[in-house]
Amino acid sequence: MITNQRLASGAARMDSAMRERGLWPDADSPWVRDAMTALPRHAFAPDTLWSWNGHEWVSADRATDPERWADLVYPGPDDSTVIQVTDGLATSSLSCVAVVADMLDSLILEPEHSVLELGTGAGWNAALLAHRAGPGGQVVSMETDPVLAEAAARRLKAHGCDVEVRCGDGSLGAPERGPYDRVIATYAVDTLPWPWIQATRPAGRIVYPWGRMGHFALTVADDGQSATGWLQGLALFMPDRHTPQASPVPATLRASGHGAVTDAELLADLATGHLLFALRVSHPHILITVEQHNGQPRAELRDQTGRTVRAELTTNAQVQISDSGKDLWADLRSGYQLWREHGRPEQWDFGMTVTPHAQTVWVRSPDNGPYTSPPHRPGSESDQ
Incomplete structure (x- = not known):
């Protein structure tokens, strides 16, 4: 009863x-x-x-x-x-x-x-x-x-x-x-x-x-x-029991590096689902956990090898990053740069196309090509 x-x-x-x-x-x-x-x-x-x-x-x-x-x-x-x-x-x-x-x-x-x-x-x-x-x-x-x-x-x-x-x-x-x-x-x-x-x-x-x-x-x-x-x-889902772990992101998918990026800005934007999803697309080998600590975002990054990075704001508004696996943070900065180059898309801007030979995640339109390619700009070298 x-x-x-x-x-x-x-x-x-x-x-x-x-x-x-x-x-x-x-x-x-x-x-x-x-x-x-x-x-x-x-x-x-x-x-x-x-x-x-x-x-x-x-x-x-x-x-x-x-x-x-x-x-x-x-x-x-x-x-x-x-x-x-x-x-x-x-x-x-x-x-x-x-x-x-x-x-x-x-x-x-x-x-x-x-x-x-x-x-x-x-x-x-x-x-x-x-x-x-x-x-x-x-x-x-x-x-x-x-x-x-x-x-x-x-x-x-x-x-x-x-x-x-x-x-x-x-x-x-x-x-x-x-x-x-x-x-x-x-x-x-x-x-x-x-x-x-x-x-x-x-x-x-x-x-x-x-x-x-x-x-x-x-x-x-x-x-x-x-x-x-x-x-x-x-949402978080349990994985297929037969699915292998995601492979590290190829270096060719990293952003070009135009424009300044501060760690404080990155950490603040990590608190949004929009950037988190974009990073899942561009850098699937990094598992990112974000939580609020004393009113400020704190992030933990891990990869398949067990490398871990923790990042949080200090009292003087600087980002303190742990020493272990700092290259993970560099990868994250690259993914953040890419997201900014695409105009900071929201999670709902992402779509996918699957064919017998490829699976492509794109942003805003399938015609834009893979998200991991920086967006095409008129007057760029590809127009010459």
Whole structure:
């Protein structure tokens, strides 16, 4: 009884927080909120959930700690619920409600659509898709983990959701059941798998997290040989388990170096999502964390080798940079320079085009070419 009351209270609190912040897509996709009401999040949460205590992942069992379990099911709109920990790492989760709603809105899903989902997880997102597609639609969901796949299939069946759950490598898709009107992934990839485009009808839509930082919505061209679209939102995502780490940025992608850049300006702009996303495009090998300390931004930079740089403002408004791996800060200054040369684009100015041979992130228009090339200027050497 306590759990049911706490779950009801948590669901109401979540709905209120989403409404107050304007996060429900009621104007374009009112079905999202209706589906989450009909198929509540807690109905798809497994009996064991996990939380981070600052040192390790700690389990919460529904039977022995029902109140804590219920609180983990309904955190804030921006918080996910970890449902699986493997070798000390979180490997699956119920995504945060705000992101689920935003991605479903971006999908522009209609009744009777056929949908391919990559990453079944607990099965909640697949249930929401099936609710919208209806009896005339089709939902196929791929999950690489057999334990998760089996459990999700049971939950979906128990709640009357018509979803075909398949266990396998999501990067390969399920082409034999396509083509699909819509494709959606619940985990991040650095490179969009071409089979996802091949499995989508011309003019079909693909929504997926890219680089663990934001999600794109791409539309497949009429000839099926490319897909193009825009960044839709920012959030952290769990990566594809088969995706290798990003490679260091080639030196040829660094900016030309025109114009003065101060470290204080860089640090201040790092506090915005716009520059952070641009740096994810130009320098994907650098993991950047920014926080406020005594009212001032403080940044930490890390790369795959473990090099770390910390940067913060001193009392005399100078930026103090730690000695370890200072070349990372030099790379960051290069990325900042590039962002300024492109006119300080906002995150929503970024788009992507994928073909069988290339994946290009551009800013403002596909015709501008890759973002990592400084913008073309009339009268430059290329005009001579």
